[in-house]
Amino acid sequence: MKHASTDIDIVKSTTSKLDSVDFENLKFGHVFTDHMMECDYEDGAWKTPVIKPYGKIELEPSAKVFHYGQAVFEGMKAFRDDNDKIWLFRPDENFKRINLSSKRLAIPEFPEEYFFQGLEELLKIDKEWIKKGFGNSLYIRPFVIATEPGVLASPGASYKFMIICSPAKSYYTGEVRVQISEKYSRAADGGVGAAKAAGNYGAQFYPTNLAKEAGFQQIIWTDANSHEFLEEAGTMNVFFRVNDTLLTAPVNDRILDGVTRKSILSLAEANSIKAEVRRVSVKEIIEAAKNGSLKEIFGAGTAAVINPIQGFGYKGERYELPKITDSYASFFKDKLMKIQYNLAEDEFGWRYEVKE
Amino acid sequence: MKHASTDIDIVKSTTSKLDSVDFENLKFGHVFTDHMMECDYEDGAWKTPVIKPYGKIELEPSAKVFHYGQAVFEGMKAFRDDNDKIWLFRPDENFKRINLSSKRLAIPEFPEEYFFQGLEELLKIDKEWIKKGFGNSLYIRPFVIATEPGVLASPGASYKFMIICSPAKSYYTGEVRVQISEKYSRAADGGVGAAKAAGNYGAQFYPTNLAKEAGFQQIIWTDANSHEFLEEAGTMNVFFRVNDTLLTAPVNDRILDGVTRKSILSLAEANSIKAEVRRVSVKEIIEAAKNGSLKEIFGAGTAAVINPIQGFGYKGERYELPKITDSYASFFKDKLMKIQYNLAEDEFGWRYEVKE
Numbered sequence: 001m002k003h004a005s006t007d008i009d010i011v012k013s014t015t016s017k018l019d020s021v022d023f024e025n026l027k028f029g030h031v032f033t034d035h036m037m038e039c040d041y042e043d044g045a046w047k048t049p050v051i052k053p054y055g056k057i058e059l060e061p062s063a064k065v066f067h068y069g070q071a072v073f074e075g076m077k078a079f080r081d082d083n084d085k086i087w088l089f090r091p092d093e094n095f096k097r098i099n100l101s102s103k104r105l106a107i108p109e110f111p112e113e114y115f116f117q118g119l120e121e122l123l124k125i126d127k128e129w130i131k132k133g134f135g136n137s138l139y140i141r142p143f144v145i146a147t148e149p150g151v152l153a154s155p156g157a158s159y160k161f162m163i164i165c166s167p168a169k170s171y172y173t174g175e176v177r178v179q180i181s182e183k184y185s186r187a188a189d190g191g192v193g194a195a196k197a198a199g200n201y202g203a204q205f206y207p208t209n210l211a212k213e214a215g216f217q218q219i220i221w222t223d224a225n226s227h228e229f230l231e232e233a234g235t236m237n238v239f240f241r242v243n244d245t246l247l248t249a250p251v252n253d254r255i256l257d258g259v260t261r262k263s264i265l266s267l268a269e270a271n272s273i274k275a276e277v278r279r280v281s282v283k284e285i286i287e288a289a290k291n292g293s294l295k296e297i298f299g300a301g302t303a304a305v306i307n308p309i310q311g312f313g314y315k316g317e318r319y320e321l322p323k324i325t326d327s328y329a330s331f332f333k334d335k336l337m338k339i340q341y342n343l344a345e346d347e348f349g350w351r352y353e354v355k356e
Numbered sequence: 357m358k359h360a361s362t363d364i365d366i367v368k369s370t371t372s373k374l375d376s377v378d379f380e381n382l383k384f385g386h387v388f389t390d391h392m393m394e395c396d397y398e399d400g401a402w403k404t405p406v407i408k409p410y411g412k413i414e415l416e417p418s419a420k421v422f423h424y425g426q427a428v429f430e431g432m433k434a435f436r437d438d439n440d441k442i443w444l445f446r447p448d449e450n451f452k453r454i455n456l457s458s459k460r461l462a463i464p465e466f467p468e469e470y471f472f473q474g475l476e477e478l479l480k481i482d483k484e485w486i487k488k489g490f491g492n493s494l495y496i497r498p499f500v501i502a503t504e505p506g507v508l509a510s511p512g513a514s515y516k517f518m519i520i521c522s523p524a525k526s527y528y529t530g531e532v533r534v535q536i537s538e539k540y541s542r543a544a545d546g547g548v549g550a551a552k553a554a555g556n557y558g559a560q561f562y563p564t565n566l567a568k569e570a571g572f573q574q575i576i577w578t579d580a581n582s583h584e585f586l587e588e589a590g591t592m593n594v595f596f597r598v599n600d601t602l603l604t605a606p607v608n609d610r611i612l613d614g615v616t617r618k619s620i621l622s623l624a625e626a627n628s629i630k631a632e633v634r635r636v637s638v639k640e641i642i643e644a645a646k647n648g649s650l651k652e653i654f655g656a657g658t659a660a661v662i663n664p665i666q667g668f669g670y671k672g673e674r675y676e677l678p679k680i681t682d683s684y685a686s687f688f689k690d691k692l693m694k695i696q697y698n699l700a701e702d703e704f705g706w707r708y709e710v711k712e
Contacts, residue, residue: 199555
């Protein structure tokens with residue numbers, strides 16, 4: 001990937017919060033680095049990106065993001081290898097996806113050179129926040145919001161693109177049991193489910209709270225029409241292992257085209273693990289759970305990489321998965337992370353070095 | 357309605373923008389009054405509401421509203437009658453609905469006394485912004501946003517409830533032709549379509565832009581499953597008149613329970629106009645258009661009150677509606693507005709006086 005030269009305004013922070021952060025006890029997405037990247041869209045064009053000290057932003061109370069949810073985001077990570085090189089994982093996928101999300105939300109697309117140069121400059125300025133060690137990373141959150149004032153329900157004429165970064169430890173959620181959704185749904189055919197649109201996430205909180213009250217940690221979303229087919233797990237794509245075959249739903253306009261998901265499918269192929277990308281019915285998974293052929297369920301996403309699921313609930317019944325030692329979840333997680341941390345050969349060309 | 361006494365902090369603006377506003381040429385939702393109401397939720401409770409000069413708000417870039425779309429709103433209007441009394445229209449409905457929306461978005465409900473006292477104090481302070489004259493009004497926008505910093509996808513622990521107000525003239529959009537949606541959809545069964553959730557609106561902008569490029573002003577949304585049934589028009593509920601019968605879809609978890617919609621249904625009953633609340637198929641409306649029994653289509657919502665629709669497109673065909681003089685659209689709009697402006701008897705008890 002080559003990115004054209006861009007002028008970015010840089011205003012460095014005179015102080016650093018680095019010394020005040022306990023890197024051994026990080027709560028996910030809670031602490032942010034010293035700088036952020038900001039770029040405004042006005043009068044039909046994206047202005048010069050600015051890197052400046054992390055801090056609050058000021059908006060009109062009538063800004064369209066507050067009223068009409070014109071907001072999209074991405075989740076990425078940066079890793080430091082043992083030789084202090086900094087790496088990103090398939091950032092081109094996140095760049096392409098944020099623009100697909102923006103398009104669906106009628107937000108102007110962001111220029112590739114601004115995205116990469118802004119991101120790389122920001123990572124270089126805050127590179128001390130990226131800690132060595134397998135499992136440590138810097139979680140990167142690019143996002144775009146509509147800033148134009150006015151409560152007419154129409155696309156905004158001004159926007160703000162930002163990147164903020166938060167140091168992260170390995171994401172461990174404890175044991176996860178999921179409820180298969182019988183009533184609530186995440187996305188409609190012809191809707192915005194395939195976009196990383198802010199509104200898709202807030203819409204999940206209430207059903208997820210109900211699932212938590214029933215003793216589960218997450219929901220596996222089913223299709224809104226029939227609730228017969230399994231789509232996503234919480235905010236992740238979901239995989240099922242029946243005997244030695246991996247199953248996952250095809251992406252469509254309801255399901256996010258996850259970077260971890262597609263990386264797992266490539267790794268499966270390269271490692272001769274049979275994977276079927278097709279609609280997966282609740283019925284077949286229940287049957288597989290009953291006859292013992294359901295070996296694993298796991299979620300896949302940037303934050304957790306892979307999140308094993310120990311059991312699920314459906315129509316008042318609970319199902320526990322067997323404990324297995326040679327799990328696909330561990331296999332893929334290890335493979336992926338070794339590529340991310342430059343500990344394994346990058347046969348797919350997924351690593352992207354942030355060069356000094 | 358009785359509302360318990362509440363202490364509200366009031367900080368008055370030392371200046372007013374009133375003289376700088378051209379009330380004859382108002383763009384909808386563009387100019388805001390001198391004050392706004394703000395109330396923060398922290399540590400499990402709504403704090404004392406504050407009325408203060410209208411101005412920007414400061415938020416962390418990681419505030420959950422930007423990333424997870426936890427945001428809901430309402431639309432209301434205040435009217436000044438010929439005796440300088442100020443009236444609201446069924447504000448209890450908006451109060452109930454914002455809390456239903458909040459519940460669906462996992463936002464804490466807002467106290468009734470804060471809502472009414474805050475709103476009434478704000479209207480009294482900015483009462484000079486409510487102009488006399490049939491068609492003039494003050495558009496009122498209560499909304500709630502999640503303000504907690506942090507990019508973990510979970511409900512926020514802090515929120516901001518606000519009310520901002522914008523003076524409005526009669527809402528006239530010109531001739532409106534709508535495209536019946538064949539691909540895109542507004543809401544899923546089990547989703548958040550019934551909530552006035554910010555994300556529902558941004559999701560409509562792109563398909564609406566496509567409809568505009570095809571020569572229409574709005575979309576009539578159909579059900580996401582089959583696209584066979586008519587649901588909402590743009591951001592309004594939609595009514596069809598076939599011969600002398602009014603048809604509109606029942607509210608459900610995809611369709612907003614509109615205040616104007618339910619008021620029209622009450623007025624229809626009181627005026628012996630036959631109304632059927634049932635699923636309305638695209639097929640029957642096309643047939644009615646072809647055989648001449650389709651007399652009217654109109655949208656119903658707070659901003660426009662009633663928005664007549666002159667024609668529609670479906671599968672590449674265009675249909676024009678007849679021009680009629682004794683339209684239901686005009687009848688209901690006149691009835692509703694006369695109640696709103698205290699020019700007609702309030703047989704349903706819909707008016708609510710904002711007393712000095």
